[in-house]
Amino acid sequence: MKTAVANVQKLSLVQAVTDGLRTMMSEHKEVIVMGEDVGQNGGVFRATEGLIEEFGEQRVIDTPLSESGIIGTGIGLALNGFLPVVEMQFLGFIYPAFEQIMTHATRIRMRTLGKYHVPMVIRAPYGAGIRAPEIHSDSVEALFTHMPGIKVVCPSNPYDAKGLLIASIEDPDPVLFMESMRCYRSTKGGVPSGKYTVDIGKANVLKEGEDITILAWGAMVMLAEKAAEEYKKQDIHCEVIDIRTLYPLDKKTISESVQKTGRVVIVHEAHSTGGVGTDLISLVNDTSFLSLKAPIERVTGFDVPVPFSALEDHYIPTVDRIKKAINKVWTF
């Protein structure tokens, strides 16, 4: 982590995203922001607020309503000298652009032996818990971790959001940058002004502990921390790791923690089957099987579409469900 000495402001996660965009747009004229309502309206979540006034319509572009068009055009811009940061209004709206990502963005480098590449960032608010209408709440990161050729990043706090966004813009390959809507304004945190980066591919040990490793990302980090806090009173110490980058996973940080604790709880709000949790289990198997003292527990969303808002809370993992999993690995 490279941190320049700078003023530190208290910002929310969404403000940190704006700050990261502003920082990179000021430094590099190649960085442009594109998407539906990102200009005059400043984004439906205000993530691009003020940028059009500062950088003009040539660099903050209100596009037609066309996800495939936005990402496809972004690919063309990226392979020809620009650094586009495109916004999908919600991750659940990315499906029409799936083809552009899967069949083009992710494999242009390989298909041209490195002659062309796609330094594009796709920003996408995601996740349940804010009472958004149906389909707005999807958490489908695993569709993208399964795609060869794209990195998947998911910050849970304002500091990481800005640092990871800058790192994503600097990354020479496509990055899906997932922004948890539930984290957007839930807390404020210290964010240095100016440029700094948080490395892609590095997890963050938020709380140290000897007994159980909890792996989480996005909005689930807050819940994992709460559950860990409650067990601390019983003298059970959970190590809470914010995975931060879902592809590639941080093999070293995760395996070191599991080898220390021997017990693992994975928390994600995405569906269970084929989720990133499955890969985490595989990573633990590969690196730390003999350290395990209990089978790994997963707390996840169910294998059902994220329900309409009236039943949404039944879908999302809760602190209670995490506590039960902790109890299960502890008492195995």
Added chain:
Amino acid sequence: METFETICYIDENGNVRNEEGAARINEKLAKEMYEKLLLVRTFDRKAISLQRQGRLGTYAPFEGQEGAQVGSASALKEGDWLFPTYRDHAASITFGHSIPRVFLYWNGRVEGCVAPEGKHIFPPAVPIATQLPHATGAALAEKWKGTDNASIVYFGDGATSEGDFHEGLNFASVFKAPVVFFNQNNQYAISVHISKQMNSETIAQKSVAYGIPGVRVDGSDVFAVYFETQKALERARNGEGPTLIEAVTWRFGAHTTADDPTKYRNQDESIQKREQIDPLLRVERYLKNQGYWDDEWAAEMQANASAVIEEAVEEMEAFPKPKVEDIFDHVFASPTWTIQQQKEEYLQQMRGEDA
């Protein structure tokens, strides 16, 4: 290039503008339309007020677009199919959707997607333009089954930028599907003005590329919309294939109740527009010009509409609590073992039975 004039039967002042209108608009029709427009407007205003009170979730208002929705849906017959977006509940209600159910939808209840038995009303499409190919498919099914039923599919101006718009029209055109593509051009896709959405002069002209009839109609003129949709449905039923209708409208309010239109739209313009294009006011002016207007009748219509909507709100609020089982039981015809296991564990946990 072929130009597409905006068809209008009665003008802003409520005067009949063409012969067909003079022949077909009468007191009975005008009063029927007035009553329907008033009902859906009352619904819309109530929904906004319930949302503000926290009794409904985020809501997508349509005030200003009632003429387009009521006029087009009034042209349908039993057996037809209606594919709405999340802003087309006026069309759904006009075609016979249950009002309490529409409220339930906005309360985040899946029950709101279920139209009354025998009514082919599809759940509102949340993504953009994805429902157009469905309407084509459902219409083709009717044609290949040998019925004279047709589909109507609603979408906004922004939807014409999506690939599915073009794929839906092209399929329908190639296979001569009995479908009416009904566009409400309300000039804005959230904050993006139509001038940034497309470089074409009209949406109707996009029909040329697909070799199908295109119609541009004044969407605030319920009669023009009604008669022109009737013609398109007639062509569909006669085996002449699809039509693209562009109804030019203006949404007075926000994109949704979570949105602030003052950031991107001049509100004075909306206030001024209301005076010019309000579809309800236009029918009122027509009735007054013809000497059909009656204050007492109008008051009675408003009282009726309010009573129907109030009753629907009561029914919505008295509806049984949502069933957790529903999220597990309706994913597949028979639940897979994963879903079955997840359901059992979760229900056990809810009952406090787990270890």
